[in-house]
Amino acid sequence: MHEIKDITIIGGGPTGIFASFYAGMRGATAQIVDTLPQLGGQLTALYPEKYIFDVAGFPKVLAKDLVHDLAEQAGQFKFESFLGQHVxxxxxxxxxxxxxxxxxxxxxxxxxxxAGIGAFSPRRLPQQCADAWYGKGIFDNVADPEKFRGQKIVIIGGGDSAFDWCHQLRDRAAAVTLVHRSDKYRAHGATVAEVQAAVDAGKTVLLPFHELHDVLEVDGRLTGIVLRDVKTKETKTIEADAVLPMLGFISDIGPLANWGLNLEKNEIVVNSLMETGRPGIYAAGDITSYPGKLKLIATGFAEACTAVNQAFHWIYPEKKVNPGHSSNLAVFGQKDD
Ligand SMILES: Cc1cc2nc3c(=O)[nH]c(=O)nc-3n(C[C@H](O)[C@H](O)[C@H](O)COP(=O)(O)OP(=O)(O)OC[C@H]3O[C@@H](n4cnc5c(N)ncnc54)[C@H](O)[C@@H]3O)c2cc1C
Structure with a gap:
């Protein structure tokens, strides 16, 4: 049992991290609990190497860098996060x-x-032969692209992540092969075109209508895979040091559905104070629903401010809802608190 905190934030995505900063600014004690092993929510898990262009004040910022800066900002105050913990x-x-x-x-x-889109986990390859290789040659999460420098990589999938990583790893890897069950790709058209250009230039191999059939090993090390043509059923072997299944994520709001909150399509209906209808429980970010809701990082930040201010005032009614301007706050060494 931990020490009691004023505000416990479920989810360490951008909304949750900014909320913990804001709680610190208000003088509230806060902590984050997140299922994932790292802070950052979707930004870390789904698109760490992508640029974001619509966060105020940043002409462009890599998703992983935004998470780093958010954590640094929150770290100005006593900020605890409990990761790998599913509420x-x-x-x-x-x-x-x-x-x-x-x-x-x-x-x-x-x-x-x-809690964003809920707790999410990568969709796994359906082939049983892959199971034993997760973490040892098959990786469904690219935390550090440098790890794959000089390696022969096979990416499996037809969506944004598969095409993005194909594009991102091409200059680092010795070879990149992209494998997909069909020739219909869900990825953004511009990224598909970029990968197609690399294929035409002989820098990438694209294998539509193929799926994993077997994993090859030498002395416990993955050395290649066998692919099967889904139309002809013929198989072919390709050398590989690493296989990256990029098959999307399964998300689940799980227990939150049972807390007596007003839910609409797995989202929590909130009012303009970010109240959920259950006193003392607030929501912010992608998990919320209200007329005009935009699922954006920028909106999550604003909602986090409202939710924290309301929670703080609810716990300590003598405290004002509105903190005033940070540029005037004594907590930052300014005069006029
Ligand atoms: C490919 C892609 C590109 C995007 N590009 C942009 C962009 O350019 N600009 C933009 O504004 N937005 C963009 N978005 C959307 C943006 O990422 C989301 O709006 C943002 O991540 C929402 O933040 P959040 O903190 O509300 O939720 P999330 O980032 O989803 O974080 C929620 C966290 O809650 C945790 N969690 C959930 N349930 C539990 C539980 N029961 N116990 C513990 N932890 C739990 C999850 O593990 C997760 O870490 C993009 C999204 C994707 C997928």
Missing amino acids: VDLVEEDGHFVLVTEADRFPTRSVLIA
């Missing part, structure tokens, strides 16, 4: 909430749900 339950005890994960219990005066 499975919410109970009320002794006049406060307790968020329960599979391994721990987090007592808290209020809850801010910034």
Whole structure:
């Protein structure tokens, strides 16, 4: 059992990290609990190497760099994050909430749900032969593209992640082959065109209508894979040091559905105060629904401010809802608090 905090934030995506900064700015104690092993939510898990162009103040910023800067900003205040912890339950005890994960219990005066599209995990390859190779030659998460420098890479998938990584790894890897079950690609047209140009220039191999059939090994090391043509059923072998299945993510809001909140299509309906209808529980970011809602990082930031201010005032009614301007706050060494 941890020390009780004012605000416990479910989700360490951009909304949750910014909320923890904002809580610190208000003088509230806060903590983040997230299922994933790293902070950043979708930015870290789905598109760390992509540029984002619509975050105010940044002409462009790599998703992973935005997460780094958000964490640095939040780190100005005592900021604890408990990662790899999936929130499975919410109970009320002794006049406060307790968020329960599979391994721990987090007592808290209020809850801010910034759970995005829910807890997500990469969709796995359906072929059983792949199971034993996850983490040892088959990787569904590219945390550091440098790890694949000089390697022969096979990417499996036909969506944005598959095409993006094909494009991103081409100059680092010794060879990149993109394999997809059909010739219909869900990726953005411009990225498909870029990869097609690389194929025409002989820098990338594109194999439509193929799927994984077997994994080849030498002394416990993955050395290649066998692919099967889904139309002719013929097989072919290609050398590989690493296989990257990029098959999208499965997301699930899971236990949040059972907390008596007003849900619409797996989103939490909130009012303009980011209240969920259950006193002491607020929501912000992609998980929320209201008329005109935009699922953007910028909107999540603004909603985080509202939710934290409301939660703080709810816990400490004598405290003002509106903190005033940060440029005047004593907490930042300014005069006029
Ligand atoms: C490919 C791609 C490109 C994008 N490009 C842009 C862009 O250019 N500009 C833009 O503004 N937006 C963009 N977006 C959307 C943007 O990423 C989202 O709006 C943003 O990530 C929402 O942030 P969030 O913090 O609300 O949720 P998320 O980023 O989804 O984070 C939620 C976190 O909650 C955690 N969580 C969920 N349930 C639980 C639980 N039960 N217990 C513990 N943890 C839990 C998850 O693990 C996750 O880490 C893009 C999205 C994608 C997929």
